[in-house]
Amino acid sequence: MPEGHEIHRFALRQAEAFAGKKVHVDSPNGGFPDAGVLDGRKLLEVRALGKHLGYHFGKDLTVHVHLGQFGDFWEGQQPMPEPKGALRFRMWTRTDWLELRGPTNCRIFSDQEWTALEQRIGPDPLVDGTDPAAMFALVRSKKTPIGVLLMDQKVVSGIGNIYRAEFLYRARIHPDRPGRDVSLLELKGVWKDAVTLMRDGMDDRRMVTTRAKHRPHPRGVALDEEVHYVYRRQGKPCRVCGTEIESKAMAGRTVYWCPTCQKD
Incomplete structure (x- = not known):
């Protein structure tokens, strides 16, 4: 989708x-x-x-x-x-x-x-001037795992399976963490990533979520195999700590995470 x-x-x-x-x-x-x-x-x-x-x-x-x-x-x-x-x-x-x-x-x-x-539907990170306050309040009122909430279009609009996994990794949040246990500061970081990276994805026609310093080839444009931290990288080493990336079913899709960088 x-x-x-x-x-x-x-x-x-x-x-x-x-x-x-x-x-x-x-x-x-x-x-x-x-x-x-x-x-x-x-x-x-x-x-x-x-x-x-x-x-x-x-x-x-x-x-x-x-x-x-x-x-x-x-x-x-x-x-x-x-x-x-x-x-x-x-x-x-x-x-x-x-x-x-x-x-x-x-x-x-x-x-x-x-x-x-x-x-x-929830706030859309790609609509200029959108206030994410409703998203923050809803997430922090729920026992539901944050990995489920980010895929719920009533919570936030436009985030799909790839961005879910990557935003949570960049924020060091385990997908199983209840929404109410995600801090406001962490949610602001997720929203900021969504605004920036989804805009980049729209402009560049590529979903690049890795930072240059974490790529094998840090100079120039990211290679296709370097664009994500965890998405579809189960069984491979984390780009930051080397721990094997894990995956499981969540909200009807497969979610991916690093058990070291994203401790439960």
Whole structure:
């Protein structure tokens, strides 16, 4: 499932191609029955919020998209290819086209539904000026492990499995530690990492979470095998202390940690 930085990158790129222009919309596989309502309208704005995208066409006309585990976009410039496969949603202008396949959700939201979504999900580190106070308070009120809470989109938006493992490692927090036992200072560090590293991931199109001094090749761009501290490194030595990285199932995914750097 794409993490929040990828969703924001989609929004920026698609806004550049389509926002402020009249667009054509259809649904070759029939999975988006309201395509005709939008065809020929001007797309006003593309919004990203956590792992959600919104294509705003006017009052009570926002196409909500959640890619889920299998959804993905295909994009390009004209000429547009012939529709193939389970093509749910297609949008195009004279110059650009976009195809969406396999999303968990793709339907029109009313303004009320979009507002309810904004109120339901947690703070998004990639939205400028976001106040993380609600996240801090919620985490510190819970017995739930912090490794579970960081994957809960009602707590914080956009963090997925890779960033969960890496943020906790960088903060030296064991994923099993109850949220109420995570200090405010530690949470501020996690939030700061999220703002910085997810923004870098959006700009660079790479999820690099290691510090240069902890890489075998500290100069220049990180190699692909150097970009993470613990994610998918179970059984390998910690980059800092040499202890074998461990893993287990948590919140429906696999979490990774160093038992020395992140003592329980």
